Amino acid sequence: MNESPNKESAIRHPPSASGSSAIAEVAVAFHHVSLHIQGKALVEDLNFTIRRGETLVLLGRSGSGKTTTLKLINRLLEPTDGKVVVEETATTAWHAITLRRRIGYVIQETGLFPHFTVERNVALVPTLEGWPVARTGARVQELLALVGLDPSVFARRFPQELSGGQRQRVGVARALAADPPLLLMDEPFGALDPLTRAELQNEFAALSKRLNKTIVFVTHDIREAFKLASRIGLFQDGRLVELCEPAAFRRSTHQEAQAFLATLNDES
Numbered sequence: 001m002n003e004s005p006n007k008e009s010a011i012r013h014p015p016s017a018s019g020s021s022a023i024a025e026v027a028v029a030f031h032h033v034s035l036h037i038q039g040k041a042l043v044e045d046l047n048f049t050i051r052r053g054e055t056l057v058l059l060g061r062s063g064s065g066k067t068t069t070l071k072l073i074n075r076l077l078e079p080t081d082g083k084v085v086v087e088e089t090a091t092t093a094w095h096a097i098t099l100r101r102r103i104g105y106v107i108q109e110t111g112l113f114p115h116f117t118v119e120r121n122v123a124l125v126p127t128l129e130g131w132p133v134a135r136t137g138a139r140v141q142e143l144l145a146l147v148g149l150d151p152s153v154f155a156r157r158f159p160q161e162l163s164g165g166q167r168q169r170v171g172v173a174r175a176l177a178a179d180p181p182l183l184l185m186d187e188p189f190g191a192l193d194p195l196t197r198a199e200l201q202n203e204f205a206a207l208s209k210r211l212n213k214t215i216v217f218v219t220h221d222i223r224e225a226f227k228l229a230s231r232i233g234l235f236q237d238g239r240l241v242e243l244c245e246p247a248a249f250r251r252s253t254h255q256e257a258q259a260f261l262a263t264l265n266d267e268s
């Protein structure tokens with residue numbers, strides 16, 4: 001795997017410190033990161049780390065800066081202040097394509113190519129990486145089975161021949177295809193009916209424990225956060241206002257946390 005940073009941009013940031021075991025446990029670090037567009041702060045002074053192997057759930061109401069934060073990790077956006085460090089290298093020093101191939105990305109509307117079969121969609125990154133055809137084929141079979149889709153039934157179908165839940169499963173399989181160490185998921189189950197959503201949440205909770213990956217999962221649903229999170233980060237108006245384990249989050253006295261916690265009692 002080529003991890004050498006793009007030379008042109010590498011000079012903009014000093015190399016990060018390395019060598020301590022604490023750093024080896026950090027997958028992603030935000031160092032006082034802000035992003036301002038036309039005078040408006042999308043995120044403001046984000047300063048936190050994401051630990052290797054954890055499932056960090058970013059919770060917040062619509063417009064609070066969750067998606068922006070994910071896009072800062074895979075360099076779809078760049079900070080206007082501070083820096084985001086992925087595997088000890090600032091995102092701006094990574095070659096963007098190399099970085100993104102190490103990061104699986106699942107979004108609500110999956111972004112599957114409609115004119116590609118399920119199998120071609122899942123094979124996308126391995127194919128771009130030049131894997132041998134047989135290895136790619138075996139990987140596709142393995143992944144479809146992993147996400148609960150029988151390859152003999154689904155491999156040759158097109159996305160429009162699937163239900164919403166099945167498409168999201170394909171999206172997850174595709175994100176995992178090249179075995180990236182980091183997975184970003186932006187409200188991946190948000191558009192599904194409640195029963196399918198609960199089913200996928202439960203399956204994904206079990207799967208994520210086996211995968212041993214660093215996962216950053218965005219949601220506005222506190223129940224989903226409690227189901228999946230090893231830690232919960234709460235966003236409000238572009239700021240990270242709380243970051244702790246679920247048990248501590250239940251006891252949080254922050255007013256935005258309390259507002260979310262109150263919704264747990266709204267429905268049965």
Ligand SMILES: Nc1ncnc2c1ncn2[C@@H]1O[C@H](COP(=O)(O)OP(=O)(O)O)[C@@H](O)[C@H]1O
Pocket residue numbers: 037040041042060061062063064065066067068069
């Ligand atoms: N390209 C952009 N230009 C200007 N404002 C944006 C842009 N993208 C998002 N925003 C604004 O930034 C804020 C944070 O957006 P976002 O990160 O998408 O929130 P969330 O994912 O939590 O709903 C919102 O107020 C949104 O309207």
Ligand SMILES: [Mg+2]
Pocket residue numbers: 066067068186
């Ligand atoms: Mg969003």
